[in-house]
Amino acid sequence: MKPARFVYHAPTTLDATLQLLAELNVDAKLLAGGQSLIPMLNMRLVRPGHLIDLQHVSELAGIHERDGGVAIGAMTRQRQVERSPLVAERIPLLAEAIRHVGHLPIRTRGTIGGSIAHADPAAELPGVLLALDGTVRLASARGERTVAARDFFVDILTTAAEPDELVREVWFPSLPPRSGSAWLEVARRHGDYALVGVGAVVTLADDGQAVAAARLCFISVAGRPVQATQAEAALRGAPVTPATWREAGALVREELDPPADLHASAHYRRHVAGVLAERVLELAARRAQEGAGR
Ligand SMILES: Cc1cc2nc3c(=O)[nH]c(=O)nc-3n(C[C@H](O)[C@H](O)[C@H](O)COP(=O)(O)OP(=O)(O)OC[C@H]3O[C@@H](n4cnc5c(N)ncnc54)[C@H](O)[C@@H]3O)c2cc1C
Known part of the structure; x- marks a missing residue:
């Protein structure tokens, strides 16, 4: 399919771009890399009257x-x-x-x-x-x-x-001192959108034996990225042991309420989220201990 008719604009400065946006407002769409917008235009999921291309705005x-x-x-x-x-x-x-x-x-x-x-x-x-x-x-x-x-x-x-x-x-x-981070996801093939993905940041206490703070955020389990706040709270002060990661995984399964769709059931997503939580926390904590940062 081809997009519906639109007027193309190619401003070269930020000021000119912002003026155009102010004038055209909801009738305009910004074009960046086009990797999501162009398919949406072609399928006529969006039909803006104006397209403002950002590629020349250095x-x-x-x-x-x-x-x-x-x-x-x-x-x-x-x-x-x-x-x-x-x-x-x-x-x-x-x-x-x-x-x-x-x-x-x-x-x-x-x-x-x-x-x-x-x-x-x-x-x-x-x-x-x-x-x-x-x-x-x-x-x-x-x-x-x-x-x-x-x-x-x-x-x-x-x-x-x-x-x-x-x-x-x-x-x-940047990460605070004594921290490590890790990203894990499950997708059908490399490059596909994740069925579940998770990023973790673990900051260790001075002695390296306990978690001072942790952040745990999931994608593909809700309409927006979500933070597993209950698991994060339970991790604060917990010892750096496999049991801690297992308990966090169990909390994640309770806390998240993922949707079912064509690609995966809600039960599958919840299970995978728990497993990934355990693994990503263990990996992030190991990296923190090794001083590897990531
Ligand atoms: C086959 C395929 C597989 C993909 N797989 C993945 C994947 O696994 N993970 C993933 O994260 N993404 C994936 N993508 C999407 C890809 O990452 C896109 O690049 C990204 O979603 C949109 O970036 P873009 O620069 O192409 O934006 P565009 O497609 O140009 O724009 C996307 C939207 O953002 C708006 N927009 C763009 N720039 C701005 C701005 N500066 N301010 C305000 N609004 C703006 C546009 O108006 C439009 O509504 C995939 C895309 C394809 C085609």
Whole structure:
């Protein structure tokens, strides 16, 4: 199929882009890498009157160290992030998870901002952003604001961004000292969307024998990425032992209420989430003990 008729715009500055967005508002769609939007246009799931292509807005691309973390411009391609030595060193969870996003040609075109703004509940990058407690910087002709990941993702393909706002930048904080992170997922084939995916950050106490804090975030188990807060609370102060990871896995099975769909039953997703929780926590804690960060 072909898309419905639209007017194409290719601004070259952020200001011009924001002006266009302010004028056209809900009748416009932003085009980033096109890996999700183009199929949706072709299937006529969306029919915007105007398409604003972001690819010439150079202000929106780049990877920078900032405020104890890494800020990534919305139009930075996923492949650039995957190959960035700075991301590998400072945000190893992102470097690990991004390899699971589709296939190489998709990551070569797909952007960080596109994935975050699209807010697919099965997408890895929103899950990583929530696991790390990162933020999204939004810009509009009215000004800028920063939204925490926990408030940004609202539901399936729905975020806290207003129609005249674009994602300008995404900020991922670096891990605290004595921390390790890990990403695991189950998909039918490598590159498919995850049936269940999970990111963990484990911070150890000074003696390395207990968990000081843990974050555990799942994708593909709800309309948005979700944090397993009960399991996280139980992990605080718990000893670094297999029994601790097993108990966290059991809590995750109780806490999550995943949907059933064509790809997997709710029972299967809940079971897999528990198993992945155990494994990802063990791996993140081992990496923390080894000082490997990720
Ligand atoms: C075969 C296939 C397999 C895939 N597998 C996976 C996978 O396993 N995991 C995964 O996470 N993703 C997967 N994807 C999606 C891919 O990661 C996309 O790149 C991503 O979802 C969207 O990024 P994009 O840059 O292509 O955005 P686009 O497709 O251009 O845009 C997506 C949406 O975001 C909006 N948007 C884009 N940029 C901005 C911005 N800066 N501010 C506000 N709104 C914006 C657009 O208007 C549109 O609504 C897959 C895609 C394909 C085609």
